[in-house]
Amino acid sequence: xxxxxxxxxxxxxxxxxxxxxxxxxxxxxxxxxxxxxxxxxxxxxxxxxxxxxxxxxxxxxxxxxxxxxxxxxxxxxxxxxxxxxxxxxxxxxxxxxxxxxxxxxxxxxxxxxxxxxxxxxxxxxxxxxxxxxxxxxxxxxxxxxxxxxxxxxxxxxxxxxxxxxxxxxxxxxxxxxxxxxxxxxxxxxxxxxxxxxxxxxxxxxxxxxxxxxxxxxxxxxxxxxxxxxxxxxxxxxxxxxxxxxxxxxxxxxxxxxxxxxxxxxxxxxxxxxxxxxxxxxxxxxxxxxxxxxxxx
Amino acid sequence: xxxxxxxxxxxxxxxxxxxxxxxxxxxxxxxxxxxxxxxxxxxxxxxxxxxxxxxxxxxxxxxxxxxxxxxxxxxxxxxxxxxxxxxxxxxxxxxxxxxxxxxxxxxxxxxxxxxxxxxxxxxxxxxxxxxxxxxxxxxxxxxxxxxxxxxxxxxxxxxxxxxxxxxxxxxxxxxxxxxxxxxxxxxxxxxxxxxxxxxxxxxxxxxxxxxxxxxxxxxxxxxxxxxxxxxxxxxxxxxxxxxxxxxxxxxxxxxxxxxxxxxxxxxxxxxxxxxxxxxxxxxxxxxxxxxxxxxxxxxxxxxxxxxxxxxxxxxxxxxxxxxxxxxxxxx
Numbered sequence: 001x002x003x004x005x006x007x008x009x010x011x012x013x014x015x016x017x018x019x020x021x022x023x024x025x026x027x028x029x030x031x032x033x034x035x036x037x038x039x040x041x042x043x044x045x046x047x048x049x050x051x052x053x054x055x056x057x058x059x060x061x062x063x064x065x066x067x068x069x070x071x072x073x074x075x076x077x078x079x080x081x082x083x084x085x086x087x088x089x090x091x092x093x094x095x096x097x098x099x100x101x102x103x104x105x106x107x108x109x110x111x112x113x114x115x116x117x118x119x120x121x122x123x124x125x126x127x128x129x130x131x132x133x134x135x136x137x138x139x140x141x142x143x144x145x146x147x148x149x150x151x152x153x154x155x156x157x158x159x160x161x162x163x164x165x166x167x168x169x170x171x172x173x174x175x176x177x178x179x180x181x182x183x184x185x186x187x188x189x190x191x192x193x194x195x196x197x198x199x200x201x202x203x204x205x206x207x208x209x210x211x212x213x214x215x216x217x218x219x220x221x222x223x224x225x226x227x228x229x230x231x232x233x234x235x236x237x238x239x240x241x242x243x244x245x246x247x248x249x250x251x252x253x254x255x256x257x258x259x260x261x262x263x264x265x266x267x268x269x270x271x272x273x274x275x276x277x278x279x280x281x282x283x284x285x286x287x288x289x290x291x292x293x294x295x296x
Numbered sequence: 297x298x299x300x301x302x303x304x305x306x307x308x309x310x311x312x313x314x315x316x317x318x319x320x321x322x323x324x325x326x327x328x329x330x331x332x333x334x335x336x337x338x339x340x341x342x343x344x345x346x347x348x349x350x351x352x353x354x355x356x357x358x359x360x361x362x363x364x365x366x367x368x369x370x371x372x373x374x375x376x377x378x379x380x381x382x383x384x385x386x387x388x389x390x391x392x393x394x395x396x397x398x399x400x401x402x403x404x405x406x407x408x409x410x411x412x413x414x415x416x417x418x419x420x421x422x423x424x425x426x427x428x429x430x431x432x433x434x435x436x437x438x439x440x441x442x443x444x445x446x447x448x449x450x451x452x453x454x455x456x457x458x459x460x461x462x463x464x465x466x467x468x469x470x471x472x473x474x475x476x477x478x479x480x481x482x483x484x485x486x487x488x489x490x491x492x493x494x495x496x497x498x499x500x501x502x503x504x505x506x507x508x509x510x511x512x513x514x515x516x517x518x519x520x521x522x523x524x525x526x527x528x529x530x531x532x533x534x535x536x537x538x539x540x541x542x543x544x545x546x547x548x549x550x551x552x553x554x555x556x557x558x559x560x561x562x563x564x565x566x567x568x569x570x571x572x573x574x575x576x577x578x579x580x581x582x583x584x585x586x587x588x589x590x591x592x593x594x595x596x597x598x599x600x601x602x603x604x605x606x607x608x609x610x611x612x613x614x615x616x617x618x619x620x621x622x623x624x625x626x627x
Contacts, residue, residue, distance in 0.1 A: 012547065082473070086472070140471065143451060143463070144470060147447060154521055158521065254523070
C-alpha cells in the first residue's frame with residue numbers, strides 16, 4: 001500500500017479540496033525548518049552524484065525514482081524512446097488545457113485539436129520552435145494523427161473533469177516542469193513534474209505552492225518517494241518561486257489520490273530517494289532522453 | 297427519475313469493518329431502451345461471412361437515422377439525472393473487498409497482483425484484459441479485427457470520418473506502442489487474408505458510421521478511457537476500458553453516458569461487460585453512469601438502457617462468485 005500523509009478516492013470536489021485546502025498551523029513551523037534544511041541539500045546531492053566512467057550526467061526524474069525503488073518485476077523493460085500516442089498525449093493534452101483555461105477554446109477536444117494543428121503548422125513551416133514531436137506529428141498520416149489526437153483528448157478530458165476549476169483563487173499553471181541544476185556539479189540535474197500548480201495559504205495568509213501530479217500505472221509503495229523527490233526539487237527551486245507546501249498524486253484510472261504535505265520529513269525522504277536512485281543508476285545506465293522528451 | 301427513492305439494505309460485511317451497504321435505486325425505473333432485438337446466431341454467421349443481415353440492412357436513404365436515434369435515446373430525460381446515495385459505491389466496494397481478501401488469503405500475500413477484466417465474468421479461466429500475442433507470436437483473427445475496429449471507432453468519434461478502413465486502422469495501430477506489432481502482423485498477412493479483413497472492416501465501419509452519434513465537443517467525448525480499481529491493497533485489480541464516455545462527472549448525480557462496442561461476440565456478454573464497466577466507474581467516481589449504449593458493429597444494431605442499482609448489485613454478486621472460484625494457480 002502506498003504510504004503517504006493521506007489517501008483516498010477522489011471526486012472533482014474531493015480532489016480540488018485535497019489540493020487547495022488551507023494549510024494548518026504547523027505549516028508555519030514546517031516552512032522555516034524546510035528552508036533551513038534545504039540549505040544543506042545541494043552539497044549533499046553533489047557528493048552523492050559521483051561522476052561515472054565516461055562522464056555521463058545524472059538527469060533524474062520521477063520515472064527514474066520509480067524505476068530504481070520499485071520491485072524489479074514491476075518495471076517494464078526499457079526500450080529506446082520513440083514518439084507514440086502514449087508519449088505525446090501529455091504534451092498535447094497540457095497544451096489543450098492551457099488553451100482551455102485561457103478561454104481560447106471551449107473544450108478539451110478543441111484545445112487538443114488546436115495544439116495538434118499548431119504543432120503540424122510549425123513543423124511544416126520549418127519554424128525553429130518546432131519540436132521533435134511537432135515534426136513527428138507532421139509526418140503522420142491523418143489516421144495516425146487522429147489516433148494521437150484521440151489519446152490526448154482522453155488524457156486532457158480526464159484531468160479537466162477531475163478538478164473544480166472555479167475553486168482556484170487564480171488561474172493555475174498547467175504542466176510547467178521544474179528542473180534544478182546542481183550548483184556544485186554540472187553532471188547533476190533533477191526534475192519536478194506537476195500537471196497543475198496553484199496556491200494555497202497558511203494561517204498567516206502567506207501563499208505556498210501546491211502541485212497536482214497525474215500518476216500512471218498501479219498504486220505502488222514508491223509513490224511517497226516519487227512525490228518526496230519532486231517536493232525536494234520544488235524546495236530547492238523555491239528561491240525563484242513560491243515555497244512549496246503540498247503535493248497531490250492522482251491516479252485517473254482509479255480515482256485514488258495521495259497527499260504529501262511538504263515538511264522536513266518529506267524533504268529527508270526526497271534526499272533518501274534521490275540517493276538510492278543515484279546508487280541504482282550506478283549499476284544501471286540511465287536513459288534520460290525519452291522521459292525528458294515526453295515530459296517536455 | 298428523481299421520484300421517491302427505494303432503499304435496500306443488505307449486510308455484506310461485518311459492521312465492525314464498514315458501514316452497512318445501502319443501495320439506492322431511482323424511484324422511477326426506466327426499462328431498457330433496446331431498439332432492435334439482439335442479434336441471433338444466424339445474424340452472427342452472416343456478419344462473420346462479411347454479409348450484412350437483411351433484417352437490419354441500413355436505410356441508405358436516411359443514413360443518419362440510427363445515430364440520431366442513439367443520440368436521442370442518450371439525451372432522453374437528461375434533465376432529470378438520478379441521484380445515487382453516496383454510500384452506494386462504498387457498500388459495493390466493501391462487498392468486493394471481502395471477496396478479494398479471501399482470494400488473497402488463498403493465493404498468498406506475496407502472489408503477484410491479479411488483473412481481472414470483464415472476461416472474468418464468463419471465462420472458465422482467468423483472462424487478463426488483453427489476450428494479445430500468443431506464445432507463438434500469432435494473433436487470433438477475431439482479436440485483430442476487434443482492435444482494428446476499436447481504432448476506427450476512436451477515429452469516427454474524433455474526426456467523424458474514415459477514408460480507407462484497413463489503412464486507417466493500421467495507421468492508428470502503428471502509433472500505439474502496444475499495438476504496433478499487431479499492425480506489422482497484419483502487414484505480413486497474405487493478400488487474400490488482408491482483402492477478407494478489409495472487406496469485413498468495411499461492413500463494420502459502415503455500421504459504426506451510421507450508429508455512432510457525432511458528439512459536440514461540449515459533451516466531452518473521450519475514447520479508450522481505462523479504469524482500474526485496486527482491491528485488497530492492489531493485490532487484485534478489476535480493470536476495463538470504456539470505448540467511449542461522454543459527459544462530466546457531478547458528485548452524487550449520474551451524469552455520464554458510456555458507449556460500448558461489440559464487434560461480433562455474444563450480445564449478452566457485451567452487455568454484461570458494459571455493466572461491469574459501469575460498476576468500475578461507480579467505484580472510481582462514486583457515481584454510476586447515467587445511461588449505457590451498446591453498438592453492435594457487425595449487425596448494425598444498438599441498445600440503450602439506464603443504469604439501475606440492480607445492474608450493479610447483480611454484477612457485484614457475479615464478480616464475488618467468480619473471485620471465490622479463483623485460487624493460487626491463477627495469475
